[in-house]
Amino acid sequence: MKKIVPGLLVALFFAGCQSQETTEIPEVTIDTLTIDRHMSILASDEFLGRKPFTEGEEKTIYYLESELKTMGVKPGNGDSYFQEVPLVEITGTQSEVMTVKGNGKTLEFETGNSVVVYTERVEEKVSIENSELVYAGFGIVAPEYGWNDYEGLDVKGKTVVVLVNDPGFGSGDSTLFKGDQMTYYGRWTYKYEEAARQGAAGVLIVHETVPAGYPWLVVESSWTGAKLNLDDANPPYKCAIQGWITRNTAVSLFREAGIKDYSDLAKSKDFKPVSMGLTASVGVENAIKKDMSRNVVGMIEGTERPDEYIIYSAHWDHLGVGAPIDGDSIYNGAHDNATGVTGMLGIAEAFAKLETKPERSVVFLFVTAEEQGLLGSAYYGQNPIFPPNQTVANINMDGLPAYGEMKDLTITGYGQSELDKYATAEAEKQGRYVIPDPDPGKGYFFRSDHFNFAKVGIPALYASGSYESMEKGVEFTDQKTQEYLAIRYHQPQDNYLPDEWDLKGIAQDAKLLFNVGYRIANETYFPQWNEGSEFKAKRDADMSLRKR
Structure with a gap:
């Protein structure tokens, strides 16, 4: 892909959009030491590849519950941190x-x-x-x-x-x-x-x-x-x-x-x-085999409009224990998706530490069985805890950058909704430029959990740095991406490598996505799907019911 001129892209974007409300965003810290702690645990062999229906699921969901409790994040499903998801294996x-x-x-x-x-x-x-x-x-x-x-x-x-x-x-x-x-x-x-x-x-x-x-x-x-x-x-x-x-x-x-x-x-x-x-x-x-898996859900209750929700999502699962490759049979899923889970834990902790909580409620939804076909988010979409027409936006995290800070913010599904505007504004503050997915033929917009929110009409943002390393450029990032796809993606080799990984990229993206969510959580405006989006009609119909 030819590099898009960042200034021109941003200028064109804002020329076509009207700004809504201005929110002063507090400075928060999402530190790499905490990210390293979560990564070292979630992507360890002890968690057995985090597959639903296994000991790995039990370890994962109770770890997430414990961390949310420690942060002071409330249960998101009544008095429970879990939403049962009936599955058949x-x-x-x-x-x-x-x-x-x-x-x-x-x-x-x-x-x-x-x-x-x-x-x-x-x-x-x-x-x-x-x-x-x-x-x-x-x-x-x-x-x-x-x-x-x-x-x-x-x-x-x-x-x-x-x-x-x-x-x-x-x-x-x-x-x-x-x-x-x-x-x-x-x-x-x-x-x-x-x-x-x-x-x-x-x-x-x-x-x-x-x-x-x-x-x-x-x-x-x-x-x-x-x-x-x-x-x-x-x-x-x-x-x-x-x-x-x-x-x-x-x-x-x-x-x-x-x-x-x-x-x-x-x-x-x-x-x-x-x-x-x-x-x-x-x-x-x-x-x-029939059994129950579980989505994990926590919530920071809004102070002014608690019945309006921003949902952060990330899938906690991976492929478990499978056929050995080079003597390793545990599919740890470090990049996919311990990175997204740790990023969301960092965001949850940042919201929990705020002296003044947001006006809208902020939900942290760790979904099950994404690797089996986006099943946890599909179940949530069919059985929502929070009504879709009261859900303002979804912000999804799946595979955050493991090799340091990035110059770009790549938005998968760029042009679908006004959430691009929010992400672009926050990227600019970090000295980053925004690009669409450089490989749109692979259909990544349909391959992670935000898609199931989009299907029920909720505007969804799926964005992370993935194109140009801040320090080492485009070629370095492309080399690491190709290596990952060739030998690590959905393989036992997707391990956490503390000596090779630079966690500042995960912290950078998590901070940006915190800012996006915080801004939306303190507005009265509902971001819209853009004209031409296949998800707009569903949202418009749902919102018309809300207004009656």
Whole structure:
């Protein structure tokens, strides 16, 4: 990405926005010694990778409860610091191969290396048997874009093969969907949901590292073993088999099906789904466990408008204990997301120490099961403790900078809401510039917990320094980012490294996000979604009910 000229970006932003209220923000300290203490505990082997349903969960949630009590932060759910989140754990064992037949041939693809499948059905055995394979392009039905990959197609009992991301990615056409910026239609979660709405028996997404945003190694670690889902008494229809295939597997299937240039073919509005003349068989055997996980919630009660809320969020969970890599089997999740949790603890302590508490209530919500599909925040969105139309804003923290102070503040989902204005003003005070997510094709706006607040209409801010180190520049930061994605993300190597990490970046971001929250907590104004945001209509409808 070419570096955006900071002064021009800020000037353009403020030219399009009207300032609201001016709040004098107190000087607070969020110190690196406290951050180091929290990091050393939360990312230690003793916490066993902080996976829900494990001893690691118990250690984590009671640690957070203890810290909130010590700070003087009140329980946020009545007299409790916990919100129960009913989950079902499905530990699936894939059949050894996926068998594909057609054209007089039988092909076998090894699960794990070539294909990864699982199910969200709460059943001991789930499979597809000789299910017809149908190529459904990107698997998208988007009326606002005039796009329907399933038009004229009955996929009941069939298995659809679909591409990751959406047609705009890599097209060079900024008017096709949102160009290289991923829409929700590009997310794997949407593709599973749409295939289910169409009645498909199975859905297989073709994995490619660049449009997916992560390598195949992440698919293997994240979509195998125990998976958690919300325990819904009346679950919607789910495909029997959901999963991914490698690009090499896809090339083999399309070659057998006689489909050429399958990717380019799907990027045309004239695309029609294609029966591949092949059938697939694969299954999963499941061990099922139902239990309660917990969100942790604390609150500083507002002095003037206690029934209006600012919610800070960060997910406390990671992947637990799994397959060993280089002799290490504990997925500690130091960056993802002990950094966000420690940052939020620092912010909570700063609010708790204020002599004069804010006018609105400030909530600290540590959510469970983000790594399993944003489940803790999804449950909160469906079962809010605080009404959405009384919730002023969400400020989410997921992966704060571990290598010192940053010159930038990268806002994921930049342009969605007026919260950008608040963040920009505070970044400028720190001598920083604001940029949009430099890699919008990876869909990070849909990959952390703020998304579930946005879905119920609450304006959400997801921002941190991630592009240019204050001392070492862009190349250093990019090198560390690429290293993290290649060998640490969702791997046991995501460890806290006190000798390598510089915690001043976490403190810097936490201070900025404290300032943003403090300002909003002492205003009467409700920040809005910008025109053109897909979340604006929901918010406008909810706020109209509030005014009656």
